[in-house]
Amino acid sequence: MRWSKEDIDALYNGIDEGQEFSFDPVYFEDIEKQLPVLRRRTSVFGFWLNVFLVFLSSVGSVAVSRAPENVARITYTTQRDANEQVAPDPSEKSNILSAERSPNTENNASEFIQGIAMFEEPSEVVQSEYRMDVYPVLPVKPLSIEELNDSEPLISSLNRSISKQRQHWYATFNSGLQQSWTNVGNHARANMSVSAEAGWSVRVGRQLTASAGISFHWTSFDQLEIKERTKIYGFGYATYDNSYSFTGMASMGIPLSLTMRSNRHSFGPLLEFRRNLFAQIKRVQSWNDEVFQTSKGVTDLALLNRHSLQLGARYEFALNESLSIGADVRYELVPQITSDRFEGKVNSHPLSANVSIKAYFGK
Amino acid sequence: MFVSCNKVEIDEPPVQGSPVFKVNATFGSEQLELEAGEGNCELESYVQNENGANVHCGKLSGTDYTVKLKVFDGALDLPNGKFQTLLPQILSFTPSNGNSFIHIDPSDFPNYEHIEQISWYVDEVFYGTDYLDISSPGKYSVCADVLFDNGSNSMVCNEFLVGFRPSSDAFVSHFVDQQLRLHAWIDAYEKNVESVHWYVDGNLVSEEESIILQVNPALHKVMAEIHFTNGAVRKKTVLADGTLQGCFLDDLTIFETFYTGQYNDFTVQLEISFQGELYTTRLCPNESSSFDISEWTYYGKDSAGKSVYKITADVDCILSNSSGDELPFSGNIIFGLPGE
Numbered sequence: 001m002r003w004s005k006e007d008i009d010a011l012y013n014g015i016d017e018g019q020e021f022s023f024d025p026v027y028f029e030d031i032e033k034q035l036p037v038l039r040r041r042t043s044v045f046g047f048w049l050n051v052f053l054v055f056l057s058s059v060g061s062v063a064v065s066r067a068p069e070n071v072a073r074i075t076y077t078t079q080r081d082a083n084e085q086v087a088p089d090p091s092e093k094s095n096i097l098s099a100e101r102s103p104n105t106e107n108n109a110s111e112f113i114q115g116i117a118m119f120e121e122p123s124e125v126v127q128s129e130y131r132m133d134v135y136p137v138l139p140v141k142p143l144s145i146e147e148l149n150d151s152e153p154l155i156s157s158l159n160r161s162i163s164k165q166r167q168h169w170y171a172t173f174n175s176g177l178q179q180s181w182t183n184v185g186n187h188a189r190a191n192m193s194v195s196a197e198a199g200w201s202v203r204v205g206r207q208l209t210a211s212a213g214i215s216f217h218w219t220s221f222d223q224l225e226i227k228e229r230t231k232i233y234g235f236g237y238a239t240y241d242n243s244y245s246f247t248g249m250a251s252m253g254i255p256l257s258l259t260m261r262s263n264r265h266s267f268g269p270l271l272e273f274r275r276n277l278f279a280q281i282k283r284v285q286s287w288n289d290e291v292f293q294t295s296k297g298v299t300d301l302a303l304l305n306r307h308s309l310q311l312g313a314r315y316e317f318a319l320n321e322s323l324s325i326g327a328d329v330r331y332e333l334v335p336q337i338t339s340d341r342f343e344g345k346v347n348s349h350p351l352s353a354n355v356s357i358k359a360y361f362g363k
Numbered sequence: 364m365f366v367s368c369n370k371v372e373i374d375e376p377p378v379q380g381s382p383v384f385k386v387n388a389t390f391g392s393e394q395l396e397l398e399a400g401e402g403n404c405e406l407e408s409y410v411q412n413e414n415g416a417n418v419h420c421g422k423l424s425g426t427d428y429t430v431k432l433k434v435f436d437g438a439l440d441l442p443n444g445k446f447q448t449l450l451p452q453i454l455s456f457t458p459s460n461g462n463s464f465i466h467i468d469p470s471d472f473p474n475y476e477h478i479e480q481i482s483w484y485v486d487e488v489f490y491g492t493d494y495l496d497i498s499s500p501g502k503y504s505v506c507a508d509v510l511f512d513n514g515s516n517s518m519v520c521n522e523f524l525v526g527f528r529p530s531s532d533a534f535v536s537h538f539v540d541q542q543l544r545l546h547a548w549i550d551a552y553e554k555n556v557e558s559v560h561w562y563v564d565g566n567l568v569s570e571e572e573s574i575i576l577q578v579n580p581a582l583h584k585v586m587a588e589i590h591f592t593n594g595a596v597r598k599k600t601v602l603a604d605g606t607l608q609g610c611f612l613d614d615l616t617i618f619e620t621f622y623t624g625q626y627n628d629f630t631v632q633l634e635i636s637f638q639g640e641l642y643t644t645r646l647c648p649n650e651s652s653s654f655d656i657s658e659w660t661y662y663g664k665d666s667a668g669k670s671v672y673k674i675t676a677d678v679d680c681i682l683s684n685s686s687g688d689e690l691p692f693s694g695n696i697i698f699g700l701p702g703e
Contacts, residue, residue: 230377235384235407235665235699237400244373281371297369341376 169361170211172197174328176354178219180336181346188347193219193354197255207261208268215253217274221246226303226341241286249304249336251276257314266316270328274308276301276336303339308332316358326356383662383673386423386430388694390635390682395694397425408671408699414501415486416527416627419446421674421698429636432674432698433457437628439502440530440595447672447702450629452656456649456680457500457630464526464625465497467618477609482508484518500526500627509602511610517582519602519612524619528626531555531591534614535599539578545603547585548573560588563603578605633692635682642682647689652680662699670702 174197177190199213224246232238251274259268278298285293312330319325332350382398384406389395399406404425411418417436422429435457438444467483469475483490484506485497497503506520533551540546545563549556549572561569561576563585568576586600602612631654634643644652658675665671675697683689 226373228376230379231400233380233382233398233400234663235399235671236405240377242374242377244371281373283371283373295369295371297371299371299373302373 167200167202167362169200170198170213170358171361172199172213172215172326172356172358174215174354174356176328176352178330178332178350178352179347180332180350180352181224181342182344189222191220191222191224193217193352195253195354199255204258209259209261209266211255211257211259213255215255215272217251217253218248219251220248221279223344225343227343228341238288241284241289243284245282245284246279247282248280249276249301250278250280251308253310259314259316264318266314266318266324266326268314270310270312270314270330272310272312272330274310276304276306276308279304303337303341305334305336305338308334308336310352312352316356322360324358324360326358327354328356329353384421384423384697384699386428386694386696388678388692388696390428390692390694391690395428395430395635395692397423397428397430399423402426406699408665408669408701410701410703414499414525415503416501417446419700419702421700423698427637430696431634431636432696432700433632433634434674434700435500435527435627435630435632437527438530439524439527440597441593442596443594444530445702447659447661447670450656450659450674452659454629454631454654454656454676456644456652456654457627457632458625459645459647459649462625463496463498464500465495465523465618467495467615469493472613474609474611477512479510479512481510484508484520497523497525502527505615507612507615509610509612511608513606513608513610515582515606515608515610517584517602517610517612519584519600519615521600521614521616522598523616526625526627528628529595529597529619530593531589531595531597532620533589533591533597533599534617535585535587535601536614537585537601537603537611539603539605539607539611541607543578543580543605543607545574545576545578545583545585545605547576547587547601547603549587549589551589555592556589557592558590560590562586562588578603580605580607582606582610633678633680633682635692640684642684642690644680644682646687647681647683649680652678654678654680661702665699665701671699672702674698674700 174193174195176193178193179188179190182188195215195217197213197215199211201209201211204210226242226244228242230240230242232240253272253274255270255272257268257270259266279301281297281299283293283295284291310330310332312328314326314328316324316326330352332352335346335350337346382400384399386395386397397404402425404423407420407422407424409420409422411420411433416439419434419436420431422431434446434450434454436446438446438449469478469481472478480492482492483495485495486504487506495505503523503525504520505523506518508516508518510516531551532553533549533556535547536550537545537547547561549559556572558570559572560567561571561574563576563578564583565586568574583603583605584600585603586598589597589599591597597616599614599616601614602610604611632643632645634641634645636642654676655678656674656676658673660673662671662673675695677695679691679693681689681691
């Protein structure tokens with residue numbers, strides 16, 4: 001019987017659906033007798049371990065959503081045709097002639113068992129080398145044979161590591177630009193912003209992760225100014241100039257995001273509610289163009305919106321299991337400025353963009 | 364990132380004001396509009412001393428016009444008198460009938476036959492002999508250097524309030540009897556004398572209302588410092604004759620109100636300069652003109668730190684120039700006047 005890829009997938013899916021791989025422990029006893037080198041290893045414990053592993057390979061994936069199990073991928077190489085790999089029908093009776101359990105360093109499986117098995121086919125008896133790879137559990141769904149075969153060791157390892165964690169903590173540092181208003185010449189002007197974010201994320205689907213956290217932002221302002229000149233009438237007149245230069249604003253936020261992961265790449269929408277806390281300001285007062293008082297400090301947000309809402313999209317690229325870099329773009333749904341005392345006007349399409357580095361913590 | 368934790372308040376946006384001091388009136392056929400702070404127009408306020416009397420002035424100077432308001436003080440003899448608290452609601456224009464406020468003729472003196480000559484000094488400046496005429500209101504120091512027919516002479520000085528109503532009125536009367544006893548007392552019609560300090564030849568001799576004092580046979584200067592209940596203080600000096608030869612001089616301040624009942628207390632003058640000519644109410648018959656004050660409030664300090672009061676009034680009057688050309692003025696003025 002010649003096996004097609006569909007047949008192998010069917011075999012694999014069959015394992016996943018609860019079919020058991022038939023296995024007779026007596027075979028291992030025979031193998032032990034024939035392979036002295038293995039005698040030392042095939043203790044009772046080793047025997048039952050092998051039994052356990054094989055058992056896991058056959059039934060573990062069935063309960064993948066219930067408990068961590070192993071799944072086995074079995075490949076056979078027949079002696080019948082050296083040019084192609086032919087896998088026998090698992091329903092056929094087979095006799096394992098030899099078995100050796102070894103750590104797996106090649107195919108991302110935790111270990112493998114290899115040896116020689118006899119398969120009885122309707123027309124002939126085929127002796128074939130076999131190899132049984134034992135993989136850790138894949139909580140969402142076991143990888144297909146194509147996926148396993150195509151996977152690179154690093155990605156497989158990362159996927160396995162991340163997939164094993166249903167929730168984790170993270171910390172993010174962001175830096176970017178924002179343009180919430182236009183300056184005097186009505187030219188959009190970008191301002192530097194930095195933020196730190198800490199939060200918690202949880203997998204809500206096979207590839208979806210939801211995150212929520214708390215963030216602290218500092219946005220630097222440039223040319224966000226109020227310049228007011230008053231003509232004071234009296235015995236003649238005097239000019240009173242009062243200017244405020246907003247140099248920065250502190251705010252905290254609650255970022256919410258939903259990301260879809262594909263190997264190293266994650267992408268998804270984000271939403272952040274922000275509460276602006278205070279602004280840094282410099283005030284200069286002058287009479288008849290002569291400065292008589294300059295003061296610096298913080299001020300409340302009477303002229304700015306105390307709340308804002310940002311909607312955007314975020315992309316992340318995983319550098320390794322615990323570190324990723326990313327970028328996001330955001331659209332500010334609620335304008336920051338509420339007063340018309342500022343020079344310039346509020347940008348009708350306030351955008352911001354950030355780059356970030358994100359670290360994951362916990363299991 | 365944070366340079367300071369100081370709280371910086373953001374003030375409310377300033378309200379653009381409007382000119383405070385201004386004139387909006389018709390002058391002749393012209394519409395006269397001046398606003399301090401607009402078009403190089405500024406207001407000055409100052410106290411101008413005219414003949415020893417305070418005149419509170421406000422001058423609004425524009426490009427083409429200069430309008431000046433003068434208000435005469437009415438509390439010249441009140442040390443604690445406050446111009447800003449005494450200003451009445453209705454002011455009259457300064458009278459201008461051309462008569463002298465004071466005219467002193469030696470023949471009016473009871474002992475004129477013993478007076479050979481009187482040399483008059485006004486504010487320490489020699490004015491003339493025998494006759495004294497003062498036609499401008501003010502507070503003057505008037506000294507009479509009297510030469511008597513027996514060859515004796517003496518100078519007696521007094522402060523004259525001319526054209527202003529004294530806040531208190533009292534006069535010194537005296538005589539020397541045959542026993543060379545000086546009798547001196549105060550004639551006060553309003554009975555408002557609080558105390559009197561008597562000085563004879565510069566020496567305090569009594570604080571009684573009247574004195575009887577033995578003097579030697581010579582001329583003696585008797586000065587009474589009279590303190591009135593309203594705070595006014597007047598110093599009046601008479602010349603007593605201890606020689607009993609009629610060489611005395613009575614209280615000359617009686618001439619302050621001898622001839623005229625016109626007073627300049629809180630009267631006003633308006634002056635307008637334009638096209639090189641000065642128009643003033645001083646030379647016009649403004650008896651029927653009006654100056655109605657609708658507001659008189661404290662405004663603030665000027666650049667010199669002096670208090671300035673804002674006066675708002677509706678004015679109807681006549682002004683004339685030196686050629687006698689008269690132009691009517693009617694409108695509203697808001698001026699600043701110094702309070703001190």
